[in-house]
Amino acid sequence: MAFLKTLLLGTLGLAPEVLAANLLASHYTGKIFSLSFTGSGKNATLVNKSSVSGCGTLPAWLHVDSGVVYCVDEDWNGSGILASYSVGSDGSLKQTGRAVTAGASVHGTPYGGEDGKGFIATVEYDPSTLTRYKLPLSNASTVLAQSKFNMSEPGPNSRQNAPHPHAAQLDPTGKFLIVPDLGADLIRVFSIDAKTGDLTACEPGVAGAGDGPRHGAWWAPESGSTAGQRLYTVNELGNSVSAWTVSYPDGGCLSLEKTQTLSTYAEGSAAPNGSKAAEVHVSGNFLYAANRADETFGPQNDSLVTYSIDPSSGDIKFVEATPAHAWFPRTFSINKAGDLVAVGGQTSSNVAIIARDPKTGKLGDLVANLPIATPGTPQQEDGLSVVVWVE
Ligand SMILES: *[C@@H]1O[C@H](CO)[C@@H](O)[C@H](O)[C@H]1NC(C)=O
Ligand SMILES: *[C@@H]1O[C@H](CO)[C@@H](O)[C@H](O)[C@H]1NC(C)=O
Ligand SMILES: *[C@@H]1O[C@H](CO)[C@@H](O)[C@H](O)[C@H]1NC(C)=O
Ligand SMILES: *[C@@H]1O[C@H](CO)[C@@H](O)[C@H](O)[C@H]1NC(C)=O
Ligand SMILES: *[C@@H]1O[C@H](CO)[C@@H](O)[C@H](O)[C@H]1NC(C)=O
Ligand SMILES: *[C@@H]1O[C@H](CO)[C@@H](O)[C@H](O)[C@H]1NC(C)=O
Ligand SMILES: *[C@@H]1O[C@H](CO)[C@@H](O)[C@H](O)[C@H]1NC(C)=O
Secondary structure, X not given: OHXXXXXXXXXXXXXXXXXXXXXXXXXXXXXXXXXXXXXXXXXXXXXXXXXXXXXXXXXXXXXXXXXXXXXXXXXXXXXXXXXXXXXXXXXXXXXXXXXXXXXXEEEEEEEOOOOOOOEXXXXXXXXXXXXXXXXXXXXXXXXXXXXXXXXXXXOOOOOOOOOOEOOOEEOOOOOEEEEEEOOOOEEEEEEXXXXXOOEEEOOXXXXXXXXXXXXXXXXOOOOOOOOOOEEEEEEOOOOEEEEEEEEOOOOOOOEEEEEEEEEOOOOOOOOOOOOEXXXXXXXXXXXXXXXXXXXXXXXXXXXXXXXXXXXXXOOEEEEEEEEOOOOOEEEEEEOOOOOEEEEEEOOOOEEEEEEEOOOOOOEEEEEEEEEOOOOOOOOOOOOEEEEEEEO
């Protein structure tokens, strides 16, 4: 399409259109910034075009889904906001819905209904809850249902005093929800009733003791097929990633079995004190994870790690660590073309755009960098919370 446009404009003797890519970055001071990335190589620019509020005091997660953005609020003083926005062609946001919640949410995803947007599930870290609301959101929205997780005894890490669900993510079929639980060392699994929004607990995947799973990313040898499908999770407490086989027994629950756990550090390097793995994504046959506060590449310069995925088995292998160009990269996002990675430095409060070779999976040079609002304080819940491409 872009090629065709360039060709047509070219034959008309006009300058080729420079296509802008839009990103969103949320900040723990309450705003969501619309950013625009244009150009390439040395001419690339990243600018902040506009911002909105309306997601409470601590916007902690953005879910972007075909022109709609959902935002959850981590406010831990007892009241928060769950918000939805529409995205304009210039990347600007317009609030479309807003519900009052009990706050403390760290992640969420729409699910069910006829179009995958019938309901939204959020997770609350400290309260140990999974909460559901009906979509669309309005001032009159109330909690549809809530489950509070239990565990019989504390885990080996001092942060594992209680269940701490850290994400609610759909599987590729849209029929199951997974909830990595950092406190309970479980990947909780739920089957979705698309009509009612009901979630029924299945057997969870069991992580290693003290792993503290946080988020997951899916991969399959052939997109659109569940044959050979894998889940990779990032373990915040263990500073590692785990690979899981995923099976779909006839009419039954999605089932997970852990096959590998690899460090987010090269062999011979240990996770520095205070470092916490944060995020995991797949692009092509490569897996990437982010390390927070390891300062592997110098002061305020943490690392991203690359693993190759064996295309026949789905097994992973550590490749290398590269600079995140950010301090405390809580999130990162790979564009659809697979040639750019946006890294959100929480403490440094910047968005760094890094080149990626879609063929080799190699992360390359920094192509653009933008400081956003005010920097955070080390290990505190402030600074930039999320960056994501809007495509
Ligand atoms: C960058 O911009 C300059 C000046 O507009 C232009 O001469 C040059 O060809 C551009 N380089 C690239 C790689 O686009
Ligand atoms: C929670 O309340 C405390 C005390 O009033 C205040 O200092 C803090 O900023 C509040 N936090 C949020 C996220 O609103
Ligand atoms: C919903 O609440 C917001 C914020 O309090 C308010 O501005 C808006 O007018 C309300 N909308 C409706 C339809 O009541
Ligand atoms: C957790 O325990 C409480 C009290 O025993 C129980 O009511 C609740 O159903 C349990 N939650 C889950 C998700 O099993
Ligand atoms: C690790 O860091 C924490 C706080 O940042 C500190 O309390 C603790 O003593 C450190 N442990 C070691 C082994 O250095
Ligand atoms: C991070 O490290 C890389 C590689 O040494 C360097 O090019 C880059 O300037 C550093 N960035 C920061 C913010 O320190
Ligand atoms: C973003 O851009 C707006 C408009 O140009 C400007 O007012 C604001 O200060 C910028 N904010 C940041 C965080 O750079």
